[in-house]
Amino acid sequence: MSDLATPAPPAPVPGSRSGAVVALRNLSVAFDGPPVFAGITFSVGPAETRILLGPAGVGKSVLLKLIIGLLRPLDGSVVLFGEDISQMPEQELFPLRARAGMVFQEGALFDSLSVRDNVGYQLLQEGVSDEEIDHRVREELHFVGLDETFALFPPSLSGGMKRRVAIARALIHQPELILYDSPTGGLDPVTSNTIIELIVKQRDVRKTPSLLVTHRLQDAFTLCNHRYDPEQERMVPLPEGQFNPDTTFLMLDAGHLIFDGSLHELVHSQNQFVREFLE
Amino acid sequence: MATNRIDRRAKEIVLTLQEYSLFAARALLNLVRPPIYWTDFLMQSDIIGVGSIPIVILSGFFTGGVLALQSSATLSAFGAAVVTGQFVSLTMVRELGAVLTGIMVSGRNASSMASELGSMVVTEQIDAMRALGVDPMRKLVTPRVVSSVIMLLLLTIIADFFGIVGGAFVTVFLNHQNGTQYFHMAYEHLRYPDIIQGLVKPVCFGYIIASIGCFYGMRTSGGTEGVGRSTIAAVVNSSVLIIAVDFLVTHLLLWIFPS
Numbered sequence: 418m419s420d421l422a423t424p425a426p427p428a429p430v431p432g433s434r435s436g437a438v439v440a441l442r443n444l445s446v447a448f449d450g451p452p453v454f455a456g457i458t459f460s461v462g463p464a465e466t467r468i469l470l471g472p473a474g475v476g477k478s479v480l481l482k483l484i485i486g487l488l489r490p491l492d493g494s495v496v497l498f499g500e501d502i503s504q505m506p507e508q509e510l511f512p513l514r515a516r517a518g519m520v521f522q523e524g525a526l527f528d529s530l531s532v533r534d535n536v537g538y539q540l541l542q543e544g545v546s547d548e549e550i551d552h553r554v555r556e557e558l559h560f561v562g563l564d565e566t567f568a569l570f571p572p573s574l575s576g577g578m579k580r581r582v583a584i585a586r587a588l589i590h591q592p593e594l595i596l597y598d599s600p601t602g603g604l605d606p607v608t609s610n611t612i613i614e615l616i617v618k619q620r621d622v623r624k625t626p627s628l629l630v631t632h633r634l635q636d637a638f639t640l641c642n643h644r645y646d647p648e649q650e651r652m653v654p655l656p657e658g659q660f661n662p663d664t665t666f667l668m669l670d671a672g673h674l675i676f677d678g679s680l681h682e683l684v685h686s687q688n689q690f691v692r693e694f695l696e
Numbered sequence: 697m698a699t700n701r702i703d704r705r706a707k708e709i710v711l712t713l714q715e716y717s718l719f720a721a722r723a724l725l726n727l728v729r730p731p732i733y734w735t736d737f738l739m740q741s742d743i744i745g746v747g748s749i750p751i752v753i754l755s756g757f758f759t760g761g762v763l764a765l766q767s768s769a770t771l772s773a774f775g776a777a778v779v780t781g782q783f784v785s786l787t788m789v790r791e792l793g794a795v796l797t798g799i800m801v802s803g804r805n806a807s808s809m810a811s812e813l814g815s816m817v818v819t820e821q822i823d824a825m826r827a828l829g830v831d832p833m834r835k836l837v838t839p840r841v842v843s844s845v846i847m848l849l850l851l852t853i854i855a856d857f858f859g860i861v862g863g864a865f866v867t868v869f870l871n872h873q874n875g876t877q878y879f880h881m882a883y884e885h886l887r888y889p890d891i892i893q894g895l896v897k898p899v900c901f902g903y904i905i906a907s908i909g910c911f912y913g914m915r916t917s918g919g920t921e922g923v924g925r926s927t928i929a930a931v932v933n934s935s936v937l938i939i940a941v942d943f944l945v946t947h948l949l950l951w952i953f954p955s
Contacts, residue, residue: 487823508831515829525824527816539828542731542835586828 437462437496438594438626439484444493446479452491453479454672461594464624464663466616468637470676470694471669477630478522480669481596484628485517486510498593515539518587519596524579526571526586532558533567536585557585561615577608584615588623595619595627601636613639614652620664621645634695640664641680668694715915719837720907726831726838736839744805744840744906745847749854751800756855759796760784760862768871777873781881784863789886789894791946793856798901798938801848803931806909809840810930813913814923822914837914841906848902849895856894889953897945901938908934 437460444457453476461467471477482488483495486502494503497513505513526535534541536557537550545553558564561581571579580600587595597616601609613636619625621644631637639652641660646653655661666683668676670690676683684695726732767783813836816822825832860882868875912930916922 482823485827487826511826511829511831514827517827519824519827521820521824521827523819525820527821527824528819538830542828542830 438498440496442494444483444495445491446483447491452672454669457674459667459674459677461626461628463626466620466627466664467667468640469628469630469667469669470637471632473632475669477669478598481598481630484596485514485519515590516592517594517596518592520583520587520598520600522598522602524583526579526582528571532569532582535582536589538586539590553589557589561585577604577611580612592625595625597627597629599630601633609636616640617643617652618645716911719911722833723837723841723907726834731834733835733839736835737843740839740843741847744843745850748801748804748851751804752797752851752855753858755796755800756793756858757862759792760788760859761866763787764863764866778877779881780867781878782885785860785882785886786890788856788859790890793859794852794894794897794901795942797848797852797855797898799935801851802905802934802938806905806930806934807927809906809909810913810926811923813910814916814926817914817916818919818923837910840910841903844906845899845902848898852898893949896949897942900941900945904937904941905934
């Protein structure tokens with residue numbers, strides 16, 4: 418049995434993880450109206466994968482953008498890589514953001530650039546040599562299984578391929594944190610499974626901490642009860658009743674964080690909304 | 697209720713002006729500190745400058761031609777058809793070359809900047825750029841503003857030249873007057889203050905075109921419909937501002953260099 422798989426452990430106390438990569442404290446956000454959410458507190462620890470669940474429109478994507486300072490909170494603090502970024506000037510945020518990777522909902526690839534230039538965008542801006550960029554881009558494209566797209570442009574890619582290129586772009590700089598914004602939204606089940614397999618591979622092979630937003634329970638459960646087998650080079654299910662201890666859940670509803678815990682606690686939660694969501 | 701609406705609208709206008717002023721200032725201040733994206737600067741110079749050459753040549757040539765036609769008819773009544781060259785060259789160099797080029801480039805490039813950046817905003821490409829640690833103001837806005845200023849200056853010189861050539865064409869082939877006399881009058885009466893006036897204006901217009909195009913593009917909201925709104929606002933506001941600034945700059949330069 419893999420050491421990744423353990424029976425249900427006790428849930429950590431929200432926001433108490435030491436050395437957290439990201440820590441949110443009493444976060445509130447509003448856009449010209451009542452708060453989108455208030456009092457949000459949680460953290461993401463090293464090598465931890467957190468899955469943020471919630472109905473559409475509840476503010477999950479907003480929360481991801483807050484974490485890397487693309488939006489500003491109304492109140493509370495966001496600590497990213499040990500630095501409070503909630504009031505940090507934009508110019509000081511760029512180096513911090515470069516240490517994180519974000520996969521946007523629709524990929525957000527640059528239409529006018531080739532796949533090679535999209536994936537190697539950060540390296541291009543840093544003035545890395547062309548040979549080095551080509552090598553690292555090919556490596557990342559191989560990781561996401563899209564070697565043949567090197568010279569193509571985003572408009573000629575399918576929705577699933579765009580997401581995988583976006584994942585390759587987020588990974589090329591070996592980020593210390595990855596944020597996935599609904600990476601399987603709007604995709605067919607087969608393509609969704611390919612994306613989830615990539616996320617599991619990233620989690621188990623490179624051990625990068627991540628926060629994944631989704632409203633698809635099936636994807637969340639697959640992440641929790643599968644592991645990546647390097648020998649078979651594919652994702653395999655964990656034995657019945659076991660799940661990845663570093664993959665835990667958060668749930669947002671009506672502007673509040675209503676759940677923070679493990680899969681075991683999620684499925685046994687007595688919260689009315691959690692039960693309805695699971696059913 | 698009506699006063700509330702007026703009050704809200706007035707506040708929106710003041711806020712927009714404040715945001716635009718900060719935006720336009722930052723676009724230039726970015727030149728002081730690295731990184732400066734020289735490759736993007738060259739690419740934008742090609743798009744804005746080289747791409748606009750055909751429309752600037754055509755509009756300059758035909759404007760010069762129309763000026764020669766109209767002025768010749770009026771000047772003939774006073775027996776002064778001989779000064780057609782002077783009239784065309786002074787009008788083109790001091791005024792029409794810069795304004796026409798500004799309006800033409802505004803229609804072509806302020807719209808393209810607003811729609812391109814607006815599309816990038818609504819498809820989260822701008823957010824993706826920021827998330828990748830790259831400042832969109834430095835990467836997208838500053839190269840467009842600087843390229844626009846330099847290219848508009850060069851395009852105005854081209855428009856002036858072809859305007860005078862257009863006037864010569866009409867003078868020689870339609871009005872059957874002496875071409876040498878036309879060019880002699882066109883050249884002889886041009887003074888340095890006229891040329892300075894003609895070259896200061898495109899610098900202001902280039903800044904207006906790019907800063908307004910980028911400003912409306914970067915504050916786009918509301919999906920593809922919002923991109924359309926931004927494009928219209930960019931073209932309308934930059935065109936109106938070009939004419940308003942032309943009046944102010946002309947007034948200022950005539951005060952500095954009285955004729």
